Amino acid sequence: MQGSPMNGISEGLSPFRRFRNLLLGGLTGLFFFFAVSPLLLIVYVAWNQGRSALNWEFISTLPSGFPLGTEGGILNGIVGSLVLVVIASSLSVPVGIWAGLYLWQDGKSRQAGLVRLLSDLLLGVPSVVWGIVGFYVFSTSTGMGFHWGFSAMAGGLTLGFIMVPIVTRVTEQALRDVPMSFIEGSYALGATRWQTMRSVALPGAMAGIGTGILLGILNVLGQTAPLVFTNYYNTGLPSSLVGSQGAVGDLAMQIFIYVHEPSQLLHVKAMAASLVLLGIVLALDIGIRLMTWGSRKIAGRVG
Amino acid sequence: MARMSVSGFYAYYSENPALRNISLEIPDRQVLALIGPSGCGKTTFLRSLNRMNDFVKGFSVKGQVTLDDVDIYSSGLHPVVLRRRVGMVFQKPNPFHKSIFENVAYGLRIQGVRSRLILSDRVEQSLRSAALWDEVKDRLNSSAFSLSGGQQQRLCIARALAVEPEVLLLDEPASALDPISTARIEELIQDLKTQYAIVIVTHNMQQAARVSDRTAFFLTGEMVEIGETSRIFTNPSDERTEDYITGRFG
Ligand SMILES: Nc1ncnc2c1ncn2[C@@H]1O[C@H](COP(=O)(O)OP(=O)(O)O)[C@@H](O)[C@H]1O
Ligand SMILES: [Mg+2]
Numbered sequence: 255m256q257g258s259p260m261n262g263i264s265e266g267l268s269p270f271r272r273f274r275n276l277l278l279g280g281l282t283g284l285f286f287f288f289a290v291s292p293l294l295l296i297v298y299v300a301w302n303q304g305r306s307a308l309n310w311e312f313i314s315t316l317p318s319g320f321p322l323g324t325e326g327g328i329l330n331g332i333v334g335s336l337v338l339v340v341i342a343s344s345l346s347v348p349v350g351i352w353a354g355l356y357l358w359q360d361g362k363s364r365q366a367g368l369v370r371l372l373s374d375l376l377l378g379v380p381s382v383v384w385g386i387v388g389f390y391v392f393s394t395s396t397g398m399g400f401h402w403g404f405s406a407m408a409g410g411l412t413l414g415f416i417m418v419p420i421v422t423r424v425t426e427q428a429l430r431d432v433p434m435s436f437i438e439g440s441y442a443l444g445a446t447r448w449q450t451m452r453s454v455a456l457p458g459a460m461a462g463i464g465t466g467i468l469l470g471i472l473n474v475l476g477q478t479a480p481l482v483f484t485n486y487y488n489t490g491l492p493s494s495l496v497g498s499q500g501a502v503g504d505l506a507m508q509i510f511i512y513v514h515e516p517s518q519l520l521h522v523k524a525m526a527a528s529l530v531l532l533g534i535v536l537a538l539d540i541g542i543r544l545m546t547w548g549s550r551k552i553a554g555r556v557g
Numbered sequence: 558m559a560r561m562s563v564s565g566f567y568a569y570y571s572e573n574p575a576l577r578n579i580s581l582e583i584p585d586r587q588v589l590a591l592i593g594p595s596g597c598g599k600t601t602f603l604r605s606l607n608r609m610n611d612f613v614k615g616f617s618v619k620g621q622v623t624l625d626d627v628d629i630y631s632s633g634l635h636p637v638v639l640r641r642r643v644g645m646v647f648q649k650p651n652p653f654h655k656s657i658f659e660n661v662a663y664g665l666r667i668q669g670v671r672s673r674l675i676l677s678d679r680v681e682q683s684l685r686s687a688a689l690w691d692e693v694k695d696r697l698n699s700s701a702f703s704l705s706g707g708q709q710q711r712l713c714i715a716r717a718l719a720v721e722p723e724v725l726l727l728d729e730p731a732s733a734l735d736p737i738s739t740a741r742i743e744e745l746i747q748d749l750k751t752q753y754a755i756v757i758v759t760h761n762m763q764q765a766a767r768v769s770d771r772t773a774f775f776l777t778g779e780m781v782e783i784g785e786t787s788r789i790f791t792n793p794s795d796e797r798t799e800d801y802i803t804g805r806f807g
Binding site: 362433435436438439440441442443444445446449453454457458 | 607609612614637638640641644645647649651652653654663664666667668713716717720
């Protein structure tokens with residue numbers, strides 16, 4: 255321990271203070287351990303249990319064999335999850351960002367208060383409720399709406415609606431986090447609200463908005479309840495986005511189904527599929543971070 | 558002669574008066590210094606001159622402020638237009654996270670100036686006026702944050718000059734800077750007053766004495782006294798002014 259920073263700090267202190275420093279240091283370490291250990295545990299368990307099934311074939315072929323999936327891979331789930339995320343994002347990213355911009359620029363008005371309240375209520379709607387409403391609106395042939403059957407469009411849009419309030423909230427917050435001094439600097443030069451929003455606030459908020467979109471996507475990637483009623487699952491690849499051929503596979507659903515099968519091999523494959531899901535999450539995270547690198551600097555999040 | 562003129566002006570933050578019955582003139586090609594202890598309303602007053610307080614919830618005003626004889630609060634003069642004519646530099650340098658060039662060009666771009674030629678021209682001219690050109694001419698495309706604090710503040714002045722305002726408001730522009738940068742800013746103010754009407758808030762009495770032609774002393778929301786700077790500092794007519802400038806309080 256000679257020359258360690260902890261030693262340096264404690265030098266010349268009374269025994270009581272030394273003890274207190276040690277205790278606080280220990281507690282900090284303990285809390286740190288509890289904060290990161292779940293992540294380590296997830297990666298460890300999934301890797302340990304699923305590694306043996308992970309290979310190129312696993313991510314590049316459709317499931318086959320009996321029970322289905324004991325041979326082949328999870329291409330249906332990977333493709334389906336990506337399709338669902340793309341559909342959900344095409345709805346929620348523009349709508350959510352627009353709503354967030356509105357809340358930011360009209361922040362103190364009564365309408366904004368109402369929008370914020372509704373948005374917060376939506377955040378709290380259980381996903382199974384979203385699912386059944388999505389079913390009624392998008393999927394049934396007797397309900398109100400679109401008669402799309404169990405399809406990627408019905409599932410994706412339902413997931414999109416779940417994402418909207420998340421993106422809205424985070425966008426508004428990210429805009430508020432842009433230091434007031436930049437905003438005022440822009441106004442003082444004769445910029446309008448819109449110009450200030452576009453040229454100063456939005457570029458500064460991109461990192462936060464990116465994080466919001468990521469949070470939304472992660473939420474959606476893990477959902478199964480809303481999909482049970484709107485898309486369910488497909489063991490193959492979809493040939494359309496709506497109608498009777500429109501259902502897609504989905505990684506979360508696939509894991510859920512495999513774990514319920516009385517097959518040791520499928521349990522291993524469920525673990526391997528979890529690893530793939532983690533990989534996708536990681537790739538998305540890195541991708542969004544790279545895309546918003548410039549903005550992170552503005553927000554003071556990196557050097 | 559007066560660019561701006563204030564009479565019987567009151568300002569309130571949700572019913573609490575921050576300024577009471579202020580009347581003064583802001584002549585062209587002169588520097589007016591506002592002095593007074595913290596919280597006496599200097600910033601509120603300055604921000605009332607270009608309606609930056611409009612963004613503060615619950616802020617309201619009474620009385621009259623005119624720019625070239627046009628009432629800035631009740632004439633229908635749009636605040637956006639007003640702020641192009643009455644520029645402002647803040648206490649802490651606040652350049653945008655853009656290049657040096659784009660910082661200065663910002664005010665022009667938002668007015669719709671697209672021509673690269675005009676932009677370059679005006680950027681150079683503004684940086685020269687702000688006595689920064691020689692230091693940055695070889696790195697106009699570097700980030701504004703690669704500059705020192707003093708340079709950043711001069712960049713903010715250049716940015717304000719680029720839109721060719723008539724009045725320049727400076728809120729303690731040197732309080733975050735070292736003595737050498739402060740001296741440069743003071744020199745710069747001397748140069749700029751040949752073209753602009755300047756109002757500067759300062760905590761530093763010597764600075765007020767060095768740079769200003771006239772000085773107004775504010776105390777708890779009221780203007781105690783205004784006059785030629787030399788007179789205010791040598792022979793104030795109000796006892797409270799004398800107490801303040803001799804350091805007896807504040
Ligand atoms: N945004 C605000 N909301 C409410 N009160 C404010 C606000 N800004 C300033 N004040 C109050 O107005 C008074 C004058 O403040 P200010 O103009 O900042 O003084 P100075 O610049 O002379 O230090 C102070 O009492 C201050 O608390
Ligand atoms: Mg102030």
